[in-house]
Amino acid sequence: MADYIYTLETRLTPDQQKAVTLVLDTAKAAGMNLYLTGGAIRDIITGFPIRDLDFTVQGNALKLQKDLERAGAVVGGADAETRSLLLTLPGGVRVEIGMARSERYDKPGKAPQMAPATIIEDLRRRDFTVNAMALSLNEGSRGLLMDPFNGVADIEAKVIRVLHNYAFLEDPSRMIRATRFSTRFHWPLEERTQARYESGKENNYIEHIRSSSIGHEIEQLAYEDDAHGVLKAYEKEGWLKVLNPRWSVAKVDTAGLGGLMKTRQQMNELGYTPEVAPAVLHFLTERLGDKDISDLRRAIPRKDLVEAWKDLDSNAHSLAKRLSGKEAATPSRTWQLLSSARPEMILFLAITARKQAVTQKIKNFFTKWRQVQQKIPLPEMTELRITPQMPTYPKIANDVFLLLLDGKLRSRTETLKFLKPLAPPPPPPPPPPSAKRGRGAKAAAVAAVVAPPAVAIGKPGAKGKGKVAAAPAAPVVPIKDKFAAATKPAVPAKPVAAAKALPAKPAVPAKPVAVAKALPAKPAVAAKVSKPTKAPAIKKPSKPAKPTKPAAKAKAKAGAKKKRK
Ligand code: CTP
Numbered sequence: 001m002a003d004y005i006y007t008l009e010t011r012l013t014p015d016q017q018k019a020v021t022l023v024l025d026t027a028k029a030a031g032m033n034l035y036l037t038g039g040a041i042r043d044i045i046t047g048f049p050i051r052d053l054d055f056t057v058q059g060n061a062l063k064l065q066k067d068l069e070r071a072g073a074v075v076g077g078a079d080a081e082t083r084s085l086l087l088t089l090p091g092g093v094r095v096e097i098g099m100a101r102s103e104r105y106d107k108p109g110k111a112p113q114m115a116p117a118t119i120i121e122d123l124r125r126r127d128f129t130v131n132a133m134a135l136s137l138n139e140g141s142r143g144l145l146m147d148p149f150n151g152v153a154d155i156e157a158k159v160i161r162v163l164h165n166y167a168f169l170e171d172p173s174r175m176i177r178a179t180r181f182s183t184r185f186h187w188p189l190e191e192r193t194q195a196r197y198e199s200g201k202e203n204n205y206i207e208h209i210r211s212s213s214i215g216h217e218i219e220q221l222a223y224e225d226d227a228h229g230v231l232k233a234y235e236k237e238g239w240l241k242v243l244n245p246r247w248s249v250a251k252v253d254t255a256g257l258g259g260l261m262k263t264r265q266q267m268n269e270l271g272y273t274p275e276v277a278p279a280v281l282h283f284l285t286e287r288l289g290d291k292d293i294s295d296l297r298r299a300i301p302r303k304d305l306v307e308a309w310k311d312l313d314s315n316a317h318s319l320a321k322r323l324s325g326k327e328a329a330t331p332s333r334t335w336q337l338l339s340s341a342r343p344e345m346i347l348f349l350a351i352t353a354r355k356q357a358v359t360q361k362i363k364n365f366f367t368k369w370r371q372v373q374q375k376i377p378l379p380e381m382t383e384l385r386i387t388p389q390m391p392t393y394p395k396i397a398n399d400v401f402l403l404l405l406d407g408k409l410r411s412r413t414e415t416l417k418f419l420k421p422l423a424p425p426p427p428p429p430p431p432p433p434s435a436k437r438g439r440g441a442k443a444a445a446v447a448a449v450v451a452p453p454a455v456a457i458g459k460p461g462a463k464g465k466g467k468v469a470a471a472p473a474a475p476v477v478p479i480k481d482k483f484a485a486a487t488k489p490a491v492p493a494k495p496v497a498a499a500k501a502l503p504a505k506p507a508v509p510a511k512p513v514a515v516a517k518a519l520p521a522k523p524a525v526a527a528k529v530s531k532p533t534k535a536p537a538i539k540k541p542s543k544p545a546k547p548t549k550p551a552a553k554a555k556a557k558a559g560a561k562k563k564r565k
Contacts, residue, residue, distance in 0.1 A: 002145070003143065004041075004044070004135050004143055004145050005135075005142060005143040007044050007045075008020070008036070008044055008135065011043075011044050011047075011050060012050060013050075013091075013093075014091075015089075015090065015091025015092070015093050016050065016053060016091075016093050018089075018090065018091065018093075019053055019089040019090075019091070019093040019095055020036070020053065020137070022068070022071055022073075022089060023053075023055055023064075023068070023089075023095065023097065024137050026064050026067045026068055026071070027055075027057050027059075027064060029067065030059065030063055030064055030067070031059070032057040032058055032059035032064075033057065033058040033059075033119070033136075033138045034055055034056075034057050034137045034138060035055065035056045035057075035100075035119050035134040035135060035136055035137060035138075035146075036053065036054070036055060036134065036135045036137060037054050037055065037056045037098075037119075037122070037123075037133070037134045037135075038054035038126070038131050038133075039051070039052065039054060039131060040052070040053050040054055041133040041134065041135055041145070041151075042130045042131055042133070042151070042155065044135075045152060045155050046155055046185075048185070049225075051094070051223055052093075052094035052095065052096065052223070053093065053094070053095045053096075054095075054096045054098070055095065055096070055097045055098070056097075056098050056099070056100045056119060056122055056134060057097060057098070057099060057100065058099075058100045058116075058118070058119065059099065059116075060083045060099055060116075061083050061084050061085050061097040061098055061099050062078060062080070062083050062084075062085060064085065064097060065078065065085055068085070068087060068089075072089065072090045073087045073088070073089050073090075073095075074087065074088045074089075074304055075087055076088055076301075076302040076303050076304040076305065077301040077302050077303055079212075079301070081114065082098055082099065082101065082114065083098070083099035083101075084096060084097060084098035084099060085097045085098075086301060086302050088304055092273070092275050094223075099116060100116065100117050100118060100119050100121070100122040101114045101115060101116055101117050101121075101122055101125065102114070102115050102117035102121045102122070102124070102125060103125040105166070105170040105171075108166075108169045108170060108205075108208060110208075111210060112125075112170070119134050119136075119146060120146060120148060122134070123146060123148055123149070124148070124163065126163065127162065127163070127167065127171070127174045127177055127178075128151075128154075128160050128161060128162060128163070128174075128177075128178070128181070129149040129150060129151040129154045129161045129162075129163060130151045130154050130155050130160065130161075130181075131151070132147075132148070132149050132151055132163060133145060133146060133147045133151045133152070134146045149161075149163055154190070157190075158185070158187045158188075159187055159188060159189070159190040159193075160178055160181055160182055160185075160187050160188070160189050160190065160193060161189075161190040161192075161193050162174065162178075162193045162196060165196060167196065168196055168197060168199075168200035168205055169200065169205055171210075171213070172200065172205040172206045172207075172208055172209045172213075173209050173210070173213035173214070173216070173217055175197055175200050175201070175205065175206060175237075175239070176206075176209075176213075176217050176234070176237075176239045176242065176243075177217070178193070178197055179230075179233050179234060179237050179239060180217070180220065180221075180224070180230055180233075180234075182233075183226070183229055183230050183233040184224060184225075184226070184230065201237070201238070206238075206239070206242055209242060211299065212301070214242065214243055214299055215299035215300050215301050216301060217243060218243050218244075218296055218299055218300055219300045219301060219302055219305065221243075221280075221281075221284065222277035222278070222280045222281045222284075222305065223277050223280075224280075225261070227257065227280050227284055228249075228252060228254060228257050228258075228284075231249055231252060231284060232249055235248060235249050243296075244288070244292050244295060244296055246288060246289065246292050247285070247288060247292070250287070251284075251285060251286065251287040251288045252283060252284050252285075252286065252287070253283045253286035253287070256282075256283040256286060256351055256352070257280065257283040257284065259350075259351045260276060260279050260280065260283060260347065260348075260351050261276075263347055263350050263351060264276050264347060266366060267343060267346075267347060267366070270366065270370075272343040273343070274342075274343035274344045274346075274347045275308075275344055276344070276347070277305055277308075278305060278308035278309040278311075278312055278344070279312060279344070279347065279348050279351075281296075281305075281309045282309060282312055282348075297309065297310070308344075312348055315342075315345050315348075316345060316348050316349045316352055316353075319341055319345050319346070319349050320349055320353055320354075320355065320358050322337060323337065323338075323349075323357075323358045323361050323362075324355060324357065324358060328361060330405075330406050331364070331369060331405045331406055332402035332403070332405045332406045334361050334364075334365065335365065335369055335402065335405060336402070338361070338362070338365045346362060346365070349362065350362045350363075369405055372401065372404050372405050373401060375404050375412075375415070376397065376400055376401060376404070376415075377412055377415055377416060377419070380412075380416055380419070381396075381397075381419060384416075384419055384420060384422075384423035385423055385424050385426070386419060386422060386423055386424075390424060392422070396419070396422050400415060400418065400419065403415075403418065
């Protein structure tokens with residue numbers, strides 16, 4: 001039997017996993033059973049990206065709202081009729097939590113009678129077999145897949161199949177959805193489903209579509225990877241005018257949409273994951289009139305998406321203005337400005353900026369300036385004991401990067417000259433052997449000389465968490481000597497004070513995470529360096545230091561030898 005929990009855990013992003021835990025804990029605390037349902041299960045099985053998480057609870061999902069908000073959820077919409085919540089959880093995870101319900105259609109085209117129900121009954125009200133599965137997340141049945149219509153088989157066969165003959169008649173939005181899923185997955189409609197679909201088109205079932213379904217389908221378009229392709233399919237099938245009578249493929253800014261997707265891909269490769277849905281809607285409706293755009297916005301149930309769409313232009317305008325002003329007068333300042341801007345805004349501006357200078361700065365941010373990281377002398381920094389374990393490391397790394405970016409450190413020598421005063425003091429010399437008489441003490445002293453204690457000069461690549469790098473066979477040139485020509489005799493300066501002496505305007509102390517993002521490649525290498533030992537205070541050694549390990553070993557050996565004699 002397939003281990004769906006394992007698949008779930010491996011397929012979800014860390015933020016999605018946290019979202020599952022949060023919703024599960026919240027539902028549990030409220031005494032409700034929770035199931036992962038719909039598209040998420042389909043995507044887990046197929047291997048397609050999991051775009052959002054649909055949960056179904058046995059109980060009123062609206063009761064979970066306050067607890068989820070306290071945990072950082074943003075409520076994008078709440079539907080009193082279906083007792084469901086539309087949420088955005090930390091990390092931008094889109095979630096819908098609905099009440100398990102049955103739906104009874106007394107008259108085609110009219111809203112169904114809804115009633116709280118079991119999860120199996122809930123699956124019976126759904127659109128297609130591949131969407132009518134639920135995974136239990138509850139104790140006792142965790143990992144159990146409920147698949148009453150054999151959706152797994154249809155996933156394997158790659159077909160879209162309705163659950164029964166009246167599916168399109170009862171909910172005509174399923175015809176739009178069939179087109180959408182068929183276009184996205186390149187799966188055909190199963191033969192009988194296709195026949196019902198054609199009949200539905202002929203008999204104009206679509207005129208009975210509910211306005212809430214129209215809003216839902218407009219919203220779903222925003223999250224399609226190939227929204228343009230889906231829109232074309234909608235136009236061909238006659239569905240686009242259902243969503244808005246004046247909408248057509250000709251109203252799309254095709255170049256803008258294409259640029260958006262391409263730049264998003266490039267940003268993804270650099271580790272950014274901007275939410276593109278608001279911008280997708282922007283480009284899809286670029287040439288529609290204001291009234292039609294307002295109608296579309298009103299119809300969309302997820303209000304946080306609508307707000308983000310509305311704000312795009314003004315946010316991009318203000319970022320463009322800042323990028324044209326003093327705040328972005330130098331590469332380092334521009335870097336800092338763009339590093340603190342929301343990725344969504346940079347992405348949108350990259351496509352829509354009118355000024356060449358603004359576009360160029362964004363381009364540099366994503367390409368040329370990143371290569372400057374390679375000039376950071378990581379091996380030398382490690383030798384100087386400037387390692388990620390230092391609390392001031394992120395700031396030092398960031399400062400060096402910014403100075404390099406502005407051309408204020410023009411060579412390796414200059415960079416090392418800047419770094420040297422920021423190095424922490426060297427570790428203390430090896431403690432003297434304890435004053436002992438006899439052969440054992442002598443042997444220990446000899447051993448201490450032959451095998452000097454491990455030193456904390458981390459070498460890139462030295463492995464072992466918390467371990468100290470073994471002393472190299474060839475003596476390491478003392479750092480003091482190595483840079484003596486370039487710098488003054490080493491006065492162990494306080495890192496903070498030294499940083500103040502920066503030639504440029506001191507950089508805003510970056511958070512470690514920000515730096516890690518800003519400098520993704522190299523610091524990662526440096527992070528492998530073994531942890532340096534904490535340097536004990538040199539001035540007042542309170543007790544005689546313990547013998548080092550090699551010394552202790554030698555002592556033991558010598559003791560054993562003595563015994564044998
Ligand atoms: N659903 C349905 N009929 C509808 C709308 C939704 O049966 N008219 C059910 C389906 O089970 C669907 C789930 O609600 O899987 C969630 O709907 P939606 O988010 O629109 O689609 P997903 O299947 O999640 O697909 P995706 O988010 O990948 O587009």
